[in-house]
Amino acid sequence: MLTYKVEPKGAVSPGISTCQGCMIDVIFRNALDVLGEDTVLVVPPGCAAQFSGCGPEASVTVAGIQGNLENSAAIASGIANGYKHQGNDHTTICVIAGDGGTVDIGLQSLSGAMERNENILYICYDNEAYMNTGVQGSSSTPLAASTTTTPAGKPVNSKDLFRICMAHNIPYAATASIANIPDFRRKVQKAKDIRGCRVIHIMSPCPTGWGYKSAKTVEVAREAINSGAWLLLEYENGRLTISKKPTALGQVESYVRMQKRFKGASDEAIAALSAHVCERYTYMEKLTQIMA
Amino acid sequence: MAVKMFDGNGAAVEAIRLARPGVIAAYPITPQSSIAEHLADCVAEGKIDAEYVRVESEHSAMSVSIGACLTGVRVATATASVGLALMHEVCGVTAGCRVPIVMPVVNRSLVAPWSLWCDHSDTMAERDTGWLQFYASTVQEILDLQLCAYRISEHEDVLTPSMVCFDGFYLSHSMQRVDTPSDEEAWDFVGPYVRKNMYLDPKDVMFINDLCPTVEHTEMKYQQKVGFDKAAGVAKDVFAEYEKRFGRKLSAVESYRLEDAEVAVVTIGSMSGTGKYVVNQLREKGIKAGLLRICMFRPFPAEEIREALQNVKVIGVMDRSSGLGAFQGPVCSEVKAALLGTSCQVYDFIGGIAGRDISDGSFRKIFGMLTDAAAGKELAGTTWFDVREDAMNLREVEMPC
Numbered sequence: 084m085l086t087y088k089v090e091p092k093g094a095v096s097p098g099i100s101t102c103q104g105c106m107i108d109v110i111f112r113n114a115l116d117v118l119g120e121d122t123v124l125v126v127p128p129g130c131a132a133q134f135s136g137c138g139p140e141a142s143v144t145v146a147g148i149q150g151n152l153e154n155s156a157a158i159a160s161g162i163a164n165g166y167k168h169q170g171n172d173h174t175t176i177c178v179i180a181g182d183g184g185t186v187d188i189g190l191q192s193l194s195g196a197m198e199r200n201e202n203i204l205y206i207c208y209d210n211e212a213y214m215n216t217g218v219q220g221s222s223s224t225p226l227a228a229s230t231t232t233t234p235a236g237k238p239v240n241s242k243d244l245f246r247i248c249m250a251h252n253i254p255y256a257a258t259a260s261i262a263n264i265p266d267f268r269r270k271v272q273k274a275k276d277i278r279g280c281r282v283i284h285i286m287s288p289c290p291t292g293w294g295y296k297s298a299k300t301v302e303v304a305r306e307a308i309n310s311g312a313w314l315l316l317e318y319e320n321g322r323l324t325i326s327k328k329p330t331a332l333g334q335v336e337s338y339v340r341m342q343k344r345f346k347g348a349s350d351e352a353i354a355a356l357s358a359h360v361c362e363r364y365t366y367m368e369k370l371t372q373i374m375a
Numbered sequence: 376m377a378v379k380m381f382d383g384n385g386a387a388v389e390a391i392r393l394a395r396p397g398v399i400a401a402y403p404i405t406p407q408s409s410i411a412e413h414l415a416d417c418v419a420e421g422k423i424d425a426e427y428v429r430v431e432s433e434h435s436a437m438s439v440s441i442g443a444c445l446t447g448v449r450v451a452t453a454t455a456s457v458g459l460a461l462m463h464e465v466c467g468v469t470a471g472c473r474v475p476i477v478m479p480v481v482n483r484s485l486v487a488p489w490s491l492w493c494d495h496s497d498t499m500a501e502r503d504t505g506w507l508q509f510y511a512s513t514v515q516e517i518l519d520l521q522l523c524a525y526r527i528s529e530h531e532d533v534l535t536p537s538m539v540c541f542d543g544f545y546l547s548h549s550m551q552r553v554d555t556p557s558d559e560e561a562w563d564f565v566g567p568y569v570r571k572n573m574y575l576d577p578k579d580v581m582f583i584n585d586l587c588p589t590v591e592h593t594e595m596k597y598q599q600k601v602g603f604d605k606a607a608g609v610a611k612d613v614f615a616e617y618e619k620r621f622g623r624k625l626s627a628v629e630s631y632r633l634e635d636a637e638v639a640v641v642t643i644g645s646m647s648g649t650g651k652y653v654v655n656q657l658r659e660k661g662i663k664a665g666l667l668r669i670c671m672f673r674p675f676p677a678e679e680i681r682e683a684l685q686n687v688k689v690i691g692v693m694d695r696s697s698g699l700g701a702f703q704g705p706v707c708s709e710v711k712a713a714l715l716g717t718s719c720q721v722y723d724f725i726g727g728i729a730g731r732d733i734s735d736g737s738f739r740k741i742f743g744m745l746t747d748a749a750a751g752k753e754l755a756g757t758t759w760f761d762v763r764e765d766a767m768n769l770r771e772v773e774m775p776c
Contacts, residue, residue, distance in 0.1 A: 085580045121577050141582035146575050148583040157435035161442025164426040168397035168448050174577050195431035
């Protein structure tokens with residue numbers, strides 16, 4: 084039985100101790116607002132674990148469990164099957180996990196859940212490194228970005244979670260950005276109404292790890308979209324759509340110069356990053372034509 | 376009650392079927408594979424009304440089981456060897472979140488070197504994870520212990536998961552006759568799963584397994600310890616009820632011809648029958664030999680062991696795992712601790728590793744050493760009783776220098 088210390092507006096308690104300028108709490112608030120009370124949340128340890136709370140105090144008003152770093156999708160699968168067996172087809176089982184718990188250590192269990200088409204909604208907030216443990220590189224860290232485990236800049240491009248999701252033929256996958264919350268809410272609503280395994284991959288810039296002033300998070304996220312470093316995509320019923328062509332495709336300079344993590348990046352590295360961004364967009368555009 | 380023929384894995388599947396799980400998640404691994412397969416058959420044929428989750432690893436098998444059980448259904452999974460090792464992290468979650476899962480574990484050696492065959496290194500490595508552990512000595516006992524384990528694990532004073540351990544191939548693939556309760560008799564004993572304490576329900580909200588501060592963590596562990604303390608008594612009651620209903624006696628430890636014994640071995644698992652056979656042979660020769668079989672290893676039945684062995688002069692404890700780096704193997708260490716303050720001489724015998732047979736010859740050899748020790752001959756604290764003489768020459772590589 085839940086008793087309130089502080090009556091929250093919505094499902095997330097006020098005063099969550101995320102870093103200043105972090106938008107993860109906006110992601111949680113909006114996702115849970117759209118999903119409603121009939122939701123069970125699964126979070127791994129990491130930045131998201133702040134929403135599970137500490138000791139006897141929870142930070143959200145929905146039921147949930149903190150699992151291990153790599154098994155969010157498996158725990159969610161178990162919950163979904165338990166409810167299915169008991170005839171509950173209405174509760175949304177929602178994972179909210181970071182890029183580490185999703186594309187690295189958690190990829191195996193997510194792949195299993197996607198292949199089995201488990202009835203879960205998996206939201207990955209991507210801050211492009213292991214931020215909670217002190218900004219170590221992840222497979223979402225982009226080329227040339229410096230982290231505490233890629234101090235000279237990451238020598239390879241990031242892993243493409245969205246293409247991995249498409250390769251599993253799940254009923255719904257989408258990317259989103261904290262720079263466009265209405266779009267994120269629409270995608271969460273759409274995902275809520277679909278049965279089977281649904282994945283939403285949302286970019287969430289991290290002022291602490293990326294090195295920019297905490298007031299600039301939305302601006303940085305917007306610049307990622309403008310340059311094509313982050314694409315807004317939707318994959319539904321086997322069809323891919325790109326919401327709009329980036330206004331300054333491949334022009335990543337202004338995006339990277341906003342962030343200290345690219346400070347040491349050479350012109351060649353930035354050019355390679357730009358080329359990767361353009362190639363990925365071209366590839367996705369061709370896919371939309373093939374799938375049409 | 377009907378007489379059926381099962382191998383060990385078949386008996387485990389039958390017990391699971393009788394307990395009517397709602398969700399099954401298992402990943403096949405030798406020698407457990409036929410459990411994962413036959414559970415899938417049972418679901419496909421409608422013999423078990425459950426969701427079968429074809430997971431991609433043992434780690435996910437246990438994770439799925441935890442999630443499903445917390446929604447309020449009984450779950451089933453099973454594993455062996457490195458599969459259990461992969462589960463290790465999540466086994467701690469099961470125990471700490473007080474999720475009362477009952478899991479058959481088919482004992483098989485841990486790598487390296489690779490082996491497909493039986494020893495207890497897999498479950499002994501899990502002995503402090505917070506699970507009850509039962510070791511079966513026959514196929515019949517696999518079914519009996521598993522049915523009892525549901526009652527013990529799910530008891531509100533216990534709420535602690537169980538491993539029902541049995542020896543790979545020796546039991547898992549050995550066909551034996553099994554007195555099997557009817558579906559109704561078994562259901563009347565096991566009963567439906569009732570969620571207690573922690574659960575995931577959108578209408579009765581709680582957040583499970585969040586960060587626990589240091590000021591509370593010791594207390595949470597203490598609650599688990601009390602669960603183990605209570606489990607000993609609950610097991611006794613459940614075993615007594617089982618005997619009353621089905622006529623088969625189960626106990627934490629089994630004493631065999633120990634009343635006037637001067638030398639005894641302590642066994643665990645399928646080796647026990649061979650040990651009893653040798654005890655009978657020695658008794659015919661006038662040697663006062665006896666045997667104590669440990670069936671319930673967690674919670675460790677220290678008092679029962681002390682009571683059964685305190686008047687035995689010389690005791691040999693069988694450890695079917697290497698206990699590398701330890702002063703003595705895990706079973707011996709604990710038996711010795713239970714006998715603290717007695718005048719018993721306790722020696723460790725390590726062997727039967729990776730499927731090496733613990734034969735009647737092995738027991739005769741060990742009893743020989745024990746009777747020599749009783750007569751005053753010096754005996755090492757730990758003996759690898761079946762190690763080959765050329766052990767140090769295996770895989771020897773000549774260095775080029």
